[in-house]
Amino acid sequence: MGETRPLAVLLAYEEEAAIGRTVEELRRELPEAALLVVDDGSSDRTAAAARAAGARVARHPFNLGVAAAEATGLRYALRHGHPAVVRMDGDGQHDPKSARELLGAVERGAELAVGSRFLEREGFQSSAARRAGNALLARIVSSLCGQSVTDPTSGLRAFGGRAIPFFAERFPHDYPEPESLVWAHRAGLCVEEIPVQMRPRLAGRSSLTPWKSGYYMVKVTLALGLELARGRSRA
Amino acid sequence: MTRSSLLVLAFALAFAVAILASARRHRTEERHTLAWLLVCAAIAALAIWRPAIDLLARAMGIYYAPSALFFLSLAAVLWIVFRLSLDVARQKEQLRTLAQEVAILTVEREPAATFEHERESA
Ligand SMILES: Nc1nc2c(ncn2[C@@H]2O[C@H](COP(=O)(O)OP(=O)(O)OP(=O)(O)O)[C@@H](O)[C@H]2O)c(=O)[nH]1
Numbered sequence: 001m002g003e004t005r006p007l008a009v010l011l012a013y014e015e016e017a018a019i020g021r022t023v024e025e026l027r028r029e030l031p032e033a034a035l036l037v038v039d040d041g042s043s044d045r046t047a048a049a050a051r052a053a054g055a056r057v058a059r060h061p062f063n064l065g066v067a068a069a070e071a072t073g074l075r076y077a078l079r080h081g082h083p084a085v086v087r088m089d090g091d092g093q094h095d096p097k098s099a100r101e102l103l104g105a106v107e108r109g110a111e112l113a114v115g116s117r118f119l120e121r122e123g124f125q126s127s128a129a130r131r132a133g134n135a136l137l138a139r140i141v142s143s144l145c146g147q148s149v150t151d152p153t154s155g156l157r158a159f160g161g162r163a164i165p166f167f168a169e170r171f172p173h174d175y176p177e178p179e180s181l182v183w184a185h186r187a188g189l190c191v192e193e194i195p196v197q198m199r200p201r202l203a204g205r206s207s208l209t210p211w212k213s214g215y216y217m218v219k220v221t222l223a224l225g226l227e228l229a230r231g232r233s234r235a
Numbered sequence: 236m237t238r239s240s241l242l243v244l245a246f247a248l249a250f251a252v253a254i255l256a257s258a259r260r261h262r263t264e265e266r267h268t269l270a271w272l273l274v275c276a277a278i279a280a281l282a283i284w285r286p287a288i289d290l291l292a293r294a295m296g297i298y299y300a301p302s303a304l305f306f307l308s309l310a311a312v313l314w315i316v317f318r319l320s321l322d323v324a325r326q327k328e329q330l331r332t333l334a335q336e337v338a339i340l341t342v343e344r345e346p347a348a349t350f351e352h353e354r355e356s357a
Pocket residue numbers: 011012013014015038039040063064065066067069070088089090091093126155201205206207208
């Protein structure tokens with residue numbers, strides 16, 4: 001209570017190799033923010049490494065997925081009165097400076113500020129296949145939102161205002177990013193994209209295999225299709 | 236009564252006993268108990284009163300009577316499975332909320348040392 005600092009939420013699953021350095025960097029480069037690591041039921045020493053580096057850790061007793069972990073961070077912020085939340089990856093791919101820019105956008109009135117790798121096409125751009133998938137999703141999400149969205153899968157995003165209680169309460173299943181953008185637009189939240197640069201992961205392994213990415217595309221497209229149907233029935 | 240009738244009747248009876256035994260130990264919900272008992276009763280009724288199947292098939296416009304039976308039982312089973320999947324989804328949701336709550340509550344119980352540490356650096 002009485003908390004005025006923004007909250008940085010780091011999502012971590014099996015990140016013992018990278019989480020320590022990520023936490024340390026963030027404490028150094030973003031000292032104005034409180035720090036919460038959400039360990040999503042990792043079987044390795046993620047939680048211990050995060051604590052050793054000086055972070056508070058909320059640990060899910062079992063794996064709940066990225067969407068739920070994000071919501072846990074938001075619930076925590078709500079309970080402690082943090083006025084803004086920035087969600088970041090636990091593998092060090094997100095630059096603290098970008099996080100600060102997103103928090104700045106929230107301070108200026110954005111309720112959901114999304115860091116986009118593709119607004120200025122700089123920094124780590126990920127693989128060609130994933131860029132293609134992203135471009136396709138960007139077109140679908142943009143047309144559903146009626147607003148240009150260039151990086152619908154970006155996990156670097158800041159929440160403020162109504163977006164905090166909104167996404168603390170409800171979240172899409174599994175992979176939340178593209179769907180949550182559509183939800184935010186539908187709810188009339190103020191959504192803004194900010195150009196950011198990302199980096200390759202510090203250490204450890206990506207959780208996304210080619211198979212999973214393929215499944216991801218099909219699943220998210222289906223979810224967005226359902227979103228379209230919902231919009232129609234409401235209109 | 237034919238041997239097949241007896242067989243089906245015995246099955247319905249055994250099923251009913253199993254349901255009641257589980258209910259007695261509070262392992263089922265009342266509404267499920269009732270639904271399953273109704274299924275048993277329907278099976279038993281068809282075993283005792285065989286012409287019912289033909290009447291049913293004719294009423295449904297199905298020429299081959301056993302098809303009507305297959306159709307009805309399959310529809311019933313599908314319905315039950317669908318309801319179960321809804322239940323599972325709901326429980327998953329509840330379990331997830333519970334796990335989130337546990338995660339948040341345990342942060343608050345951590346030693347204050349980490350918090351002090353963090354404030355110093357801020
Ligand atoms: N809460 C939660 N976080 C996860 C899960 N799987 C991965 N993460 C975290 O989500 C972030 C992104 O996951 P990555 O595997 O790095 O995926 P990515 O950044 O899209 O892919 P790369 O560019 O290959 O690193 C990391 O901080 C992971 O620790 C999970 O099941 N639950």
